[in-house]
Amino acid sequence: MAKKKEIIEEPLEKRLWKAADKLRKNIDAAEYKHVVLGLIFLRYISVSFERLYAELLKQQADGADPEDREEYLAENVFYVPESARWSDLVANAKNPQIGKLIDDAMDAIERENRSLKGVLPKVFSRPNLDPTSLGELIDLIGNSTLENTSTRSADLLGHVFEYFLGEFALAEGKKGGQFYTPRSVVELLVEMLEPYQGRVLDPCCGSGGMFVQSDKFVRQHQGRVEDISIYGQESNQTTWRLCKMNLAIRGIDASQVKWNTEGSFLNDAHKDVKADYVIANPPFNDSDWSGDQLRGDARWQYGVPPAGNANFAWIQHFVYHLAPNGQAGFVLAKGSLTSKTGGEGEIRRALIDKGLIACIVNLPAKLFLNTQIPACLWFVSRNRAKRAGEILFIDARNMGHLINRRTRELTEDDISTIADTYHRWRDESKDYADVPGFCASVAVSRVAELDYVLTPGRYVGLPEEEDDFNFAERFTALRAEFEEQLKEEERLNKVILENLNRIKID
Numbered sequence: 001m002a003k004k005k006e007i008i009e010e011p012l013e014k015r016l017w018k019a020a021d022k023l024r025k026n027i028d029a030a031e032y033k034h035v036v037l038g039l040i041f042l043r044y045i046s047v048s049f050e051r052l053y054a055e056l057l058k059q060q061a062d063g064a065d066p067e068d069r070e071e072y073l074a075e076n077v078f079y080v081p082e083s084a085r086w087s088d089l090v091a092n093a094k095n096p097q098i099g100k101l102i103d104d105a106m107d108a109i110e111r112e113n114r115s116l117k118g119v120l121p122k123v124f125s126r127p128n129l130d131p132t133s134l135g136e137l138i139d140l141i142g143n144s145t146l147e148n149t150s151t152r153s154a155d156l157l158g159h160v161f162e163y164f165l166g167e168f169a170l171a172e173g174k175k176g177g178q179f180y181t182p183r184s185v186v187e188l189l190v191e192m193l194e195p196y197q198g199r200v201l202d203p204c205c206g207s208g209g210m211f212v213q214s215d216k217f218v219r220q221h222q223g224r225v226e227d228i229s230i231y232g233q234e235s236n237q238t239t240w241r242l243c244k245m246n247l248a249i250r251g252i253d254a255s256q257v258k259w260n261t262e263g264s265f266l267n268d269a270h271k272d273v274k275a276d277y278v279i280a281n282p283p284f285n286d287s288d289w290s291g292d293q294l295r296g297d298a299r300w301q302y303g304v305p306p307a308g309n310a311n312f313a314w315i316q317h318f319v320y321h322l323a324p325n326g327q328a329g330f331v332l333a334k335g336s337l338t339s340k341t342g343g344e345g346e347i348r349r350a351l352i353d354k355g356l357i358a359c360i361v362n363l364p365a366k367l368f369l370n371t372q373i374p375a376c377l378w379f380v381s382r383n384r385a386k387r388a389g390e391i392l393f394i395d396a397r398n399m400g401h402l403i404n405r406r407t408r409e410l411t412e413d414d415i416s417t418i419a420d421t422y423h424r425w426r427d428e429s430k431d432y433a434d435v436p437g438f439c440a441s442v443a444v445s446r447v448a449e450l451d452y453v454l455t456p457g458r459y460v461g462l463p464e465e466e467d468d469f470n471f472a473e474r475f476t477a478l479r480a481e482f483e484e485q486l487k488e489e490e491r492l493n494k495v496i497l498e499n500l501n502r503i504k505i506d
Contacts (some may be wrong), residue, residue: 012156013163019140020164023133029171034238035129036137037164038121041245042105043141044157045078046086052077069112076251078116084108090142093135099125102134115255119244158249165207165246169369170407179207179239181281181331182367184400184410186213189279189329191419192359192379197227198276201321203264204314205232205257208243210279215252231256231270235263264317265310266290278318278328284373285333286310302350306342311335316347318380319356325383327358334362334374337454349452352391352444356380359392359422362456364400366408376456379422391447392425393456394418394439437463 024032052075056066065071072079082088084105092101102124110116124134169180190213197218202210211230218225230252234240240259247254258269291307294300299320305313311332318328337360339345351357359379368375399414410418421439424432434440440460450458 013160016140016160017164017167020137021167023137023140025130025133027128029168031123033164033168033172033242034121034123035134036141037161037168037242037245038106038123039102039137039141040157040161040164041120041249042084042089042102042109043086044161044249045109046080047157048077049080049085078109078248079112081108081112086142089138093138094132095135096131098131098134098138099129116244116248119241119248121241161246161249162212165209165242173369178236178283178370179242180369181206181209182369182409183209184415185281185331185363185367186210188361188410188415188418189331189377190214190217191415192377192422193277193279193327193329194423195228195277195279196221196223199229199231199273199323200277200279201231201270201273201275202278202280203233203268203270203317203321204280204282205234205243206239206281208232208246208252208254208257210281211247211252211257212250214277214279215250225252229253229256231273231275233258233260233264233269235259235261237261263289265294265313268317270321273321274323274326275321276323276326278321278326278330280314280318280328281331282310282314284311284371284375285335289313302354303343303347305347306344308342309339309344311339312344312347315351315378315380319351319382322380322382327382328378328380330378331363331375332378334376334455336378337376345452348454351380352447352452352454355384355388355444356382357391357454358384358387358426359394360454360456361394361418362397364397364408364410366402366406367400367410369407386428387426387441389444390441391444391454392422392439392441393454393459394421395437395456395460397457434460436461 020036027035049072052072053066056064056071060066069079080086089098089102089105092098095101103122106120106122106124110118110120123129165180166183186209189210195214195217200211200214202208205211211232214228214230215225217223218228230247232243232254234243234257237259240257243257244254247257256270260267260269287308287310289310291305291310291313294313295304299316300313301320302316303312305311305316314330314332315336318330322328336344336348339348357378358381359377361377361379363375363377365372365374396410396414396418399418400408400410402408421432421435423429425439425441432441437460440456442459446459447454
């Protein structure tokens with residue numbers, strides 16, 4: 001009897017995405033993401049509110065008041081006024097005015113929670129949003145599956161929010177890359193830096209992925225999330241709103257995540273902050289960064305960056321914000337490793353000579369949604385008591401796997417391999433050894449000999465062939481094998497001929 005084929009149920013976030021995407025119809029992904037993510041956020045704060053509300057109801061005899069906003073503030077839970085509660089929206093899901101009711105709910109929540117002022121989307125009453133589809137979306141997000149899961153509802157909604165951010169970034173293509181850094185790249189940066197405690201700064205923070213991953217890292221290593229504090233800045237207000245919601249849904253304090261239109265170069269929101277960790281993915285090769293207005297800026301300690309490319313402005317901005325023992329890990333276009341345009345070569349040389357550069361990682365192609373420009377990771381450290389005078393080069397171009405025709409991602413094993421290699425090298429572990437074709441620890445004097453070029457391929461060499469490879473021996477062995485195959489072919493031909501001769505044709 002044939003075995004029944006095991007049915008593997010898709011993860012909840014994938015099922016939700018497929019269902020939500022069907023309801024999108026002809027709405028542009030860039031617009032629809034604010035609708036869906038806004039409702040997920042509303043559901044999240046409702047779940048947290050309802051849980052505390054139920055507890056306060058039980059404690060009414062002891063003086064607790066479930067309608068007192070201060071009770072929720074004390075527990076770091078957003079207060080949801082009666083007209084904005086999820087149950088009220090569910091009851092009105094089929095109301096033709098549901099879009100306006102949601103917008104009103106968002107306004108009411110912002111009025112009651114100062115930290116959310118100007119953050120929540122009010123896009124639900126737009127004429128291109130079908131009220132029926134909107135009602136179905138409310139039913140979908142409020143589905144009882146979210147309540148019946150073994151995972152806490154709030155945690156699950158945070159995971160769903162993060163997953164949807166990634167899917168919307170994929171749907172938007174190049175534009176999606178402006179607010180989203182691929183998960184595997186974020187995870188690699190954080191795993192290599194290990195931000196256990198201290199100040200974490202991202203001056204071009206997008207939707208906050210670096211902060212979310214740092215928070216996860218601390219939790220996964222049984223640390224205290226209170227031991228890290230985050231500082232962020234974003235120049236796109238729409239993206240900043242996504243970031244604030246993303247952090248709030250994770251319970252991360254976003255009070256120091258700032259927004260202004262000028263951005264970190266012209267209007268640094270954290271000019272006095274000295275961070276223990278800087279983690280960032282700035283725009284690649286940005287030519288519109290107002291460099292002409294900043295020629296005499298105090299941040300350019302290693303040389304004035306060219307007005308036509310912000311790469312080395314970002315590097316020096318990161319270094320400027322590092323505490324005495326601070327470290328930075330960031331993504332840049334691969335051209336930053338070799339470019340000499342506009343004095344970039346001299347700045348790179350100064351950074352190397354000052355001993356700031358600890359590690360360079362060459363990344364595989366197709367990791368990023370918004371560009372085909374080859375990318376790399378830089379790791380910079382203010383205090384290098386160990387491995388002074390050396391740089392670790394890692395060539396990870398052949399790592400990762402394709403998740404579709406256009407996009408590649410690093411696996412968990414890839415991330416572990418790269419991060420473990422860096423940690424063993426950094427800590428001067430006896431377990432570290434150069435691996436031809438993958439990693440090499442190189443003296444700065446050698447880098448100087450090669451004109452301060454930082455391309456890992458220059459230093460790691462080619463992968464080793466089999467140990468003790470000897471051409472003469474290999475050739476002799478292959479020739480002997482070939483001769484044996486010829487003899488076998490001759491034998492088989494004789495057998496075939498004999499069998500043919502036995503066939504009698506009348």
